[in-house]
Amino acid sequence: MKGKEFEIYCGEKYHVNEHNVWLCKCRKYQGGKPRFLCIYERKEVEIIEKKNVFSDNKEAISILVYTEKFLNDSVALKFFCNANKIPKIRIYFMPVLSNQKDCKLMVGEYSHFKHGVFTNVAINFVDCSGVVSIHNHLPENIDDIDIYKLSEKDIIHGQLVSDLFDYVVTRDFFPEQEECDIPVISLERCKELLRLFLVQRKQFIISERLNIDETFYYMYKHKQLFSEFQNYWSAVIENEVEYNWADALDNRLCMLTLCLDQCKIETYKRQNNLTVMHLKYHLSYLILLITGTFDNLAWIINNQYKLRLCRVKIDLKGSQFKNAIKDKSVAIYDVLEAEYAKTGIDAIRELRDRIVHRDFIKAIRGGNSKYKYETSYFWLDDETYNLIMRAGFENSGVKVKAGDNIFIDMHDLIYFLESRVVKITNELLKIIANEIYGARDTYEIWKMLGLSVEPYVL
Known part of the structure; x- marks a missing residue:
């Protein structure tokens, strides 16, 4: 591996197994493009132990x-x-x-x-x-x-x-x-x-006079994040139909919101082998919850629009599903054919298939040799990288590209996944509630749940 040439985006080090890998700019240029050498080093570089509110036991x-x-x-x-x-x-x-x-x-x-x-x-x-x-x-x-x-x-x-x-x-x-x-x-x-x-810190402090527990908090938070869900849910309850599918979606969105927070907290900690392990744990569950949410939405659409498709065809990305819903709801068809939804579902489904069937997901420790801090990267091959980029992942989140191996910022990936599932879910629920039930209500969730004030921070 020593001396092998790689293209990279920035001069950072990353870890592979027990080695520290340094990327160093080579003086040679090939095809008018700068090239870089990957060199193994055994010598540890001093990492600055910056204070970190998510790793240190700070009270405030x-x-x-x-x-x-x-x-x-x-x-x-x-x-x-x-x-x-x-x-x-x-x-x-x-x-x-x-x-x-x-x-x-x-x-x-x-x-x-x-x-x-x-x-x-x-x-x-x-x-x-x-x-x-x-x-x-x-x-x-x-x-x-x-x-x-x-x-x-x-x-x-x-x-x-x-x-x-x-x-x-x-x-x-x-x-x-x-x-x-x-x-x-x-x-x-x-x-x-x-x-x-x-x-x-499990401090669900709404205001200076009001604390709630974690269960109540995520009841509030997932309905705030998925802002169209309550309108859909209220219409379902009022009409006493499709309760089981709506209830399943409610549970998935709640768990998804909780999982997102756990992923984010791990990325903000001081990075080490333990945080990388927990990131893989939470991130793999997050991806399963997102694809489960998409499947849940497909079943709701199939049942409420009476598409009568066999179960293997009930899939938001399937051509038969899209053709069937086009005759019933052009608005839903347009969402599923929109570039952000089509490419987003494809990229997330590829990640899910790797977790369930193939080589799982990879995450590694990394760092920046200039600032001497450690971080963590999500490790992609070229195929998955191209899917994620087509889905709108920001190029600034790509930290290292070495041949067919691409390392992207873990924090950026999590927020990208959040943005896609929130947008797609809200768009579809808004259309379903309107077309099936004529429901167009908006809810201030904190008022609906009987909180005396809107949460100051939470």
Whole structure:
């Protein structure tokens, strides 16, 4: 294997069995394209043990918010303030350098002091304070505001010095900086991380006055994620038909939602052999649940539209199934023929067939030699890779391509699978509820379940 040439997308190392494999750029070019050498190395590279809220036994998660960029976003500020009411979450607002009089938040205060040629900038809060940036040889006549602006620039570019905070949150148009010691993340990523942090600790805290148990939480969450299900379910119950198939779908969607959370939590942990093993465990079950959901939907369509197909033909991707439903519902046929649905079902079905019948799925530990952190990859062959790419998997999720072996980001794969099953399921249920029952209701699930407030984070 030593000296064999591979094409890759980026200079990362990955692990195969007991070896550490390094990808190194070769000086030779063939056909005008850069080539790379794969070289086995026995020497271990020091991996930075960054703190990790999903691996470390932390009682609380702390978030530093780049306040100034959220001042005109009342929805985001409400989210941060509500999240801060939950005991396991601590939200800290950075000082505001402009429009300070208009800011009604409890923000921190900047201060700085000299230490030789270095200028240390700190943020002081009611319950804590710490140095957030260090500047070397600043001009003597620089004013305080300019010093603090330099510090803010460092912070949002992943150069925060203090370890008081687990994440820095910026507006979505700032690039995320996940490889640094204190990751810089978007608001949407922050919401997901806070939710998963509570889920991992079995802390189903709806508000400062209301806790629920895990069963009740996933009753809520799967109906929130699959937003068209409740409309369909209510119509079925009201008309007292197809209850068993609807009930089966309800159970599958609930288990699928729970499994998605477990997959995501494993990807956010500090990666090692154990997390890779658990990822394969949860991911294989997730894929089975997704294909089971597609089969469940096919049976619902067959029964409710009276297609009368034999059981081996009841398949969302089957040509006879599509031809049969086209005569009954052009809307369903159009969904099944849409590129996102057709290619998505094909790719997920291929993964399912490997798990059930063939060579199972492969996952490996990997890392980045520049940033010296470890991650995990999903290992594909060329056939499965092409199916996933045709289904719309983002090219940025492809980390290493070596001949017929492709390594994609595990985190990106899980969110890709989620996006496909949620979209396809919601589209089909919306059509069925409308065409069969004339049901077009929308539900606020938290109100329907009798919660006093919409969950702050969950």
